[in-house]
Amino acid sequence: MSNNATTTSTDIFEDAIKRLDDAFRYANIDEEALELLKHPKIIIQVAVPVRMDDGTLRVFDGYRVRHDDTRGPGKGGIRFHPQVNLSEVKALAFWMTCKCAVVGIPYGGAKGGVIVNPKELSRLELERLSRGFIREIADFIGPEKDVPAPDVYTNAMIMGWMMDEYSDIVRQRTPAVITGKPIPLGGSLGRDDATGRGAYYCLKELEIKRGWNPSDIRIAVQGFGNAGQHVARLLHDDGYKVVAVSDSRGGIYSEEGFDIPSLIKIKNESLHLKAVYCHESVCEAVNAESVTNEALLELDVDILIPAALENQITVENADRIKAPVIVEVANGPTTSGADQILKSKNTLIIPDILANAGGVTVSYFEWVQNKAGYYWSVEEVHSKLQTIMSREFNAVYDLMGKHGIDMRTAGYAHALTRIGAAIAAQGTKSYFTEKN
Numbered sequence: 001m002s003n004n005a006t007t008t009s010t011d012i013f014e015d016a017i018k019r020l021d022d023a024f025r026y027a028n029i030d031e032e033a034l035e036l037l038k039h040p041k042i043i044i045q046v047a048v049p050v051r052m053d054d055g056t057l058r059v060f061d062g063y064r065v066r067h068d069d070t071r072g073p074g075k076g077g078i079r080f081h082p083q084v085n086l087s088e089v090k091a092l093a094f095w096m097t098c099k100c101a102v103v104g105i106p107y108g109g110a111k112g113g114v115i116v117n118p119k120e121l122s123r124l125e126l127e128r129l130s131r132g133f134i135r136e137i138a139d140f141i142g143p144e145k146d147v148p149a150p151d152v153y154t155n156a157m158i159m160g161w162m163m164d165e166y167s168d169i170v171r172q173r174t175p176a177v178i179t180g181k182p183i184p185l186g187g188s189l190g191r192d193d194a195t196g197r198g199a200y201y202c203l204k205e206l207e208i209k210r211g212w213n214p215s216d217i218r219i220a221v222q223g224f225g226n227a228g229q230h231v232a233r234l235l236h237d238d239g240y241k242v243v244a245v246s247d248s249r250g251g252i253y254s255e256e257g258f259d260i261p262s263l264i265k266i267k268n269e270s271l272h273l274k275a276v277y278c279h280e281s282v283c284e285a286v287n288a289e290s291v292t293n294e295a296l297l298e299l300d301v302d303i304l305i306p307a308a309l310e311n312q313i314t315v316e317n318a319d320r321i322k323a324p325v326i327v328e329v330a331n332g333p334t335t336s337g338a339d340q341i342l343k344s345k346n347t348l349i350i351p352d353i354l355a356n357a358g359g360v361t362v363s364y365f366e367w368v369q370n371k372a373g374y375y376w377s378v379e380e381v382h383s384k385l386q387t388i389m390s391r392e393f394n395a396v397y398d399l400m401g402k403h404g405i406d407m408r409t410a411g412y413a414h415a416l417t418r419i420g421a422a423i424a425a426q427g428t429k430s431y432f433t434e435k436n
């Protein structure tokens with residue numbers, strides 16, 4: 001993705017918390033609670049030394065931020081990416097607090113990140129880095145403290161190494177310390193596609209409200225990693241036309257729509273979409289034009305799904321975005337400035353804290369199963385996920401209608417009411433100053 005260094009700037013956390021002030025008026029929350037949420041609770045910076053395969057030593061900087069744990073242990077992924085910075089990790093942790101509250105699962109928010117391009121590491125180096133990072137943050141995580149998970153460029157195998165390292169440190173097998181693990185190590189069925197599936201369930205609710213006929217609806221997906229692939233696959237299975245997809249190296253466009261299962265196969269075999277151009281079977285099967293990541297966002301489609309990184313829709317390009325519906329599968333793809341422009345165009349944005357909450361919701365199911373030592377079928381996971389996503393989508397949608405506000409503000413108001421109730425349950429100024 002175009003991860004623009006100037007916009008992935010130091011103020012991403014400040015930009016993120018601006019949303020609180022907009023939502024405050026529509027939420028049942030005390031001002032004290034609002035103030036609490038503007039300050040991450042714990043910030044840890046670590047240096048992780050790794051012996052590289054050629055014998056040299058490299059030191060990787062990393063962070064873990066626990067933004068809030070009023071409603072339960074901190075929860076949120078670990079990202080391995082060269083552009084990771086503290087402000088970004090703070091913003092991502094803040095979004096996790098709000099996300100867990102939107103869907104009503106008993107967690108606060110946290111996030112971790114290591115500044116590294118994992119594609120440049122060998123598998124052994126990646127394992128050493130993953131285990132090394134856990135050794136540095138081990139005192140701050142735990143099943144009842146803070147529970148990490150996968151995020152950008154981390155996966156199930158990495159979660160497995162991290163769980164194993166933590167278990168060695170505390171000298172007991174502790175699967176519930178981390179979610180998104182491989183199934184044989186205590187992972188949950190249905191966790192792999194949960195983020196995309198959660199967004200899909202949101203869109204199915206919108207489909208009912210708008211009376212859509214899927215084959216008339218054209219979709220562009222920016223980012224073809226785990227979440228982007230699965231949402232595209234599920235929508236394609238229902239007859240939606242996915243006309244554009246992209247990854248960090250660029251994108252492809254086809255007026256007739258792509259056969260998503262074959263694109264996924266090629267992407268995962270070759271690791272990038274550019275292979276589509278030279279891979280004979282698909283070159284013959286699809287008539288694809290190339291499109292840049294920036295141009296993909298501006299395509300004349302019915303639904304735009306940013307599923308890559310933050311800060312993709314900004315004041316620079318917001319007025320050129322044509323899609324009337326945006327589903328934020330990535331965290332923070334739209335800046336607050338861009339929101340204002342899109343609002344004036346009446347664009348419906350299903351906000352990240354709702355649209356991509358399916359991942360953490362199934363992470364919650366994984367944690368529950370680990371603690372209970374009792375495992376569910378994939379059908380059970382899907383049905384429980386759909387119940388939560390549909391219920392919370394409709395709650396946020398109704399709040400939007402009730403107050404005549406945009407869906408993001410409604411999402412934050414919905415989350416703030418739940419967080420506010422937990423904070424108020426311990427007393428706020430009005431309780432402590434009331435005469436007995």
Ligand code: GLU
Nearest residue numbers: 076077149151359360363
């Ligand atoms: N990294 C994912 C997110 O941003 C999943 C977090 C989790 O499962 O804890 O929502």
